[in-house]
Amino acid sequence: MxxxxxxxxxxxxxxxxxxxxxxxxxxxxxxxxxxxxxxxxxxxxxxxxxxxxxxxxxxxxxxPKAQRIRRDSLTVGTLLDRHVAAKADRAPKTLEADRHHAQGVRNHFGDRLVSTIDTTEIEIWSQRNDVARSSRKKQLEILRAAIKRGIRDTLVDRDPTDGIVVSLGHKELPHWSSAELIAVIGAAASDREKALLSVLGLMGLRSGEARTLLVGDLARGHLSVKNSGGETDTTKTRASRRVLPVPKAVLPLLEYQVGGRLQTDWMFPSPRTPGQPIGKSYVSDAVTRAVARANQDRRQPVERINVHGLRHTFAAIALSEAGADLLSVSRAMGHARPSITLDQYGHLAPAGLAPLMAKMDALTDGVL
Incomplete structure (x- = not known):
């Protein structure tokens, strides 16, 4: 052989x-x-x-000799192939992103033997300026995951990515306060748009998730999120498939949209194209109309933000005003990992240990 x-x-x-x-x-x-x-x-x-x-x-x-040879001949490209193949059951968009980021690693290290790459070389590569920080972070993460899989399979002896971090830096994402959000929702041009803006800003749905909701997704005061609107019948990730309790203020708005329609009807049907859900431009126009109407009676106008900004608004309000914990917010938003929520919104969470100790005091009050 x-x-x-x-x-x-x-x-x-x-x-x-x-x-x-x-x-x-x-x-x-x-x-x-x-x-x-x-x-x-x-x-x-x-x-x-x-x-x-x-x-x-x-x-x-x-x-044993052949096994030693194959360890010495192991390339980064082979590690990436094995890792991506093992994740083949992921959602299509996630798998596509994995392959894209793996290719970014392959372009630089693909034919290199794993045993010849050191930590400093990877660190220098991870800090290059010709690629966005977010992409560099993703590429480093998939390289690290592939190497750790190799270690687990006894193909690799050590992890040269250990200790390397790509900092995204803090970039404040545009969002509204709860007062501004309520003012915009209240000024929506129709009941349909009021319900639409509510699920975006008060429940944290992505635009595609909201646009592709079905009447049957609302049941017993809960909303099932099943579709990302990305020309597939699934969400962005497995974690994005979720069932959310509907806030009391939002539930009547959705129930009115449901009416007596069929379970398979779109929650927000297109006003122009029968049998189709509202499109991306409709959501953007709804935000524009609502902001313009809200600013008619305000001394300090509400700044127009993009549609995805309503999702950021949900996270900001949940963490900085409602005092929610990061894990709950991560689940509500359908993030694949809590670390994503932490990276983007961790600075909005209540700072310090005082709130935690105050809760501990409340639990033990009069007991000890």
């Missing part, structure tokens, strides 16, 4: 052509059975998958 380099002794221009075309480079060959009459089998691999070929070879042979 052997792993062959199919490009061996080829001219440089031919190698470049095959690399550009994504042709297989490595081929594992073995015989099923013993003797010359045993049938020969072959399996080919892409250029960056030599380590996977050696891994398959080692697993089949149970050869």
């Amino acid at each position: 052997t792993v062959y380099d199919l490009w061996k002794n080829l001219p440089k221009d031919e190698i470049a052509r095959r690399r550009q075309a994504g042709r297989d480079r490595w081929q594992r060959r073995w015989r099923e059975g013993t003797g010359r009459d045993a049938s020969q089998r072959k399996q080919s691999y892409k250029e960056h998958q030599k380590a996977q070929a050696l891994l398959d070879d080692a697993n089949q042979m149970q050869n």
Whole structure:
């Protein structure tokens, strides 16, 4: 059983052509059975998958030497392939994002042997200025995840990304106060738009999630969020599929929208296209109309923010005014991980330990 380099002794221009075309480079060959009459089998691999070929070879042979060779030949590209393949059951958009960020890592480190990369080199790469901080952070995260998977599978000895952090820096996201939000909702041009702005600003739904709500998604005072509006029948991530208790002020607005319609009807049907939900522009126009109407009677006008700003408004009000905890806000917003909520909105959470100790005092008052 052997792993062959199919490009061996080829001219440089031919190698470049095959690399550009994504042709297989490595081929594992073995015989099923013993003797010359045993049938020969072959399996080919892409250029960056030599380590996977050696891994398959080692697993089949149970050869310690081959296992050592495949560890020494492991590339970053192979680690990324294994990690992304193991996450294949994720939501389509999440999987697409994983592949995109993995490609960003592959462009720089793909053909490099994992054993030749050190922490300083990765840190320098993670701090480059030609890529946005958020993208650099995502690329570092998927590289770290792939390496940790390699460590778990005993393919990698250490994690060279340990201790490296890409700081996003604090960038205040535009949002309203609760008073401004209530004023805008109250000035909505119709009952439909009032209900729409309420689920965006008071429940934290994404625009696509709100636009694709069905009548049947409202049941027993709860709202089921099932669709992201991204031309799929699922949400952005698994965590985005959630059931939210509807605030008492919002429930009558949604019940009025439901009326006696079929469960499969859109909660917010398009006024122009029968059988379709409202579009992105409708939501943006609804915000513009409501802000303009609210500012007619205000000395200090409400600043116009974009539609996604209503989602930020929900988080800001929940954390800074309602005193909610980050985990609850993360679940309400359908974030894949609480760390996302912490990165974006952690500075709005109640500061210091005084509020926590005050609650502990209230629990033990008169008991000790």
